[in-house]
Amino acid sequence: MKKLFVKTYGCQMNAYDSAKMADLLAPLGYAQADAPEGADMVILNTCHIRERAAEKVYSELGRLKQMKAAKARDGGKMLLAVAGCVAQAEGEEIVARAPQVDMVVGPQSYHRLPEMIARAARAGGHALETDFPALEKFDSLQPPQASGVSAFLTVQEGCDKFCTFCVVPYTRGSEHSRSPETILTEARQLADKGARELVLLGQNVNAYDGGGWSLAKLCEAIAQIDQIERIRYTTSHPRDMGDDLIAAHADNPKLMPYLHLPVQSGSDTVLEAMNRQHTGDDYRRLVERIRKSRPDIAMTSDFIVGFPGESDTDFDATMQLVRDIGYATAFSFKYSKRPGTPASTMRKQVAEDVKAARLDALQKLLLSQQYAFDDSQIGKIMPVLFEKVAREEGQIMGRTPYLQPVHVKTDAALIGQVASVKIEKRTANSLHGVLA
Ligand code: 5AD
Ligand code: SF4
Numbered sequence: 001m002k003k004l005f006v007k008t009y010g011c012q013m014n015a016y017d018s019a020k021m022a023d024l025l026a027p028l029g030y031a032q033a034d035a036p037e038g039a040d041m042v043i044l045n046t047c048h049i050r051e052r053a054a055e056k057v058y059s060e061l062g063r064l065k066q067m068k069a070a071k072a073r074d075g076g077k078m079l080l081a082v083a084g085c086v087a088q089a090e091g092e093e094i095v096a097r098a099p100q101v102d103m104v105v106g107p108q109s110y111h112r113l114p115e116m117i118a119r120a121a122r123a124g125g126h127a128l129e130t131d132f133p134a135l136e137k138f139d140s141l142q143p144p145q146a147s148g149v150s151a152f153l154t155v156q157e158g159c160d161k162f163c164t165f166c167v168v169p170y171t172r173g174s175e176h177s178r179s180p181e182t183i184l185t186e187a188r189q190l191a192d193k194g195a196r197e198l199v200l201l202g203q204n205v206n207a208y209d210g211g212g213w214s215l216a217k218l219c220e221a222i223a224q225i226d227q228i229e230r231i232r233y234t235t236s237h238p239r240d241m242g243d244d245l246i247a248a249h250a251d252n253p254k255l256m257p258y259l260h261l262p263v264q265s266g267s268d269t270v271l272e273a274m275n276r277q278h279t280g281d282d283y284r285r286l287v288e289r290i291r292k293s294r295p296d297i298a299m300t301s302d303f304i305v306g307f308p309g310e311s312d313t314d315f316d317a318t319m320q321l322v323r324d325i326g327y328a329t330a331f332s333f334k335y336s337k338r339p340g341t342p343a344s345t346m347r348k349q350v351a352e353d354v355k356a357a358r359l360d361a362l363q364k365l366l367l368s369q370q371y372a373f374d375d376s377q378i379g380k381i382m383p384v385l386f387e388k389v390a391r392e393e394g395q396i397m398g399r400t401p402y403l404q405p406v407h408v409k410t411d412a413a414l415i416g417q418v419a420s421v422k423i424e425k426r427t428a429n430s431l432h433g434v435l436a
Helices: 012-028 053-073 084-090 092-097 110-123 180-192 215-223 243-251 268-273 280-293 312-325 352-375
Strands: 002-008 030-032 041-046 079-083 103-105 127-129 150-154 197-201 230-234 258-260 298-305 329-334 381-389 395-399 405-409 418-426 431-435
Touching: 002 012, 012 030, 012 041, 012 110, 012 150, 012 197, 041 053, 041 084, 053 079, 053 084, 079 084, 079 110, 084 092, 084 103, 092 103, 103 110, 150 180, 180 215, 197 215, 215 230, 215 243, 243 280, 268 312, 280 312, 298 312, 298 352, 312 352, 329 352, 352 418, 381 405, 405 418
Parallel strands: 002 030, 002 041, 041 079, 079 103, 103 127, 150 197, 197 230, 258 298, 298 329, 405 431
Antiparallel strands: 381 395, 381 418, 395 405, 418 431
């Protein structure tokens, strides 16, 4: 067997893509290793959404260059591939700056990896694939080799929204949905491999349109698969939250009461400059409708502070929106420039210390809401889907319907099952309980 090491940065979509690349290379004799030393192939599956992403990749490539040289001294060959959104954004710049890289492959071209490997092995030189072919990249691929209790399944990719701060429309291309047939086939395969929960992924997952199938209809079909007990989806855009999806949160018992619905800001001025195409009140009304359908739904969001032009009043509007909605948890970031995006050249960039102070205030508020939400579960009996053994000896870890991690001292035989747990206490990052 040859050794394959895949390093994954960034989002869940990348985690899914990494697993798919490993499945794709398995028939070529590659087995996954958990370290890059001595590997026959190393793939860096990169993410461009965070700051200085490209610089981090180049420094990692510097380390790998030495390992590649060591492998060559031993008479072997280490193939080096850069995949993901940095590959898409940087393209040829990567082979120019890091000639040790054999392959640069954008997110839409992973199905070409076997052919690229064959080329690199035969001829040497560099292979570069960063087109956006119309073809469905994973539909001709291998069935999943393995599955955890909770499995990712990509149903949609790309984004046409062009928020002015974001690189995704440039790196992942325009919105594209996989067909319901291929998704259902993969869902059944994952279920056969042990998946009990499916997390449907897409940059704009609620914009899913599979030839007339909405996301709600897809969830309904997936709910027919007996072994699948829980369905989640992420990430949604407020503008694509259709009535039938809202209704599904009441009607589809397998659809979990949890919704990641990024709002980014509570200020209408900032939302407009971000090109979000909705106001703070639009979002409030939407959440009200969702809560009418599913009163206990746990809401989560992403926030950006310090977007160009954001004033103290704008920031206050974000804090007010957070107080009005009440989040179970949320991610928050300081705005940072992405080359090529409209916001990066806007005048009135916000000073770093102002951004830091705003982020601190927002995160304190969000954390207090998270703790309040978690504490509200103490004393309750919750259905927990157990996923894996926990780090602490004798404990296993599972999740509530609201995605909260729960640690329980009990038999590992319960992994893969839903059991009732009485929640007893909360620590910083987890709930703890006993079987009820
Ligand atoms: N600066 C800060 N945060 C960003 N995000 C995306 N682009 C940027 C940027 N330029 C955040 C958004 C998005 C999440 C995945 O990352 O909040 O929802
Ligand atoms: Fe980026 Fe999401 Fe906006 Fe699309 S909707 S541009 S992925 S932030």
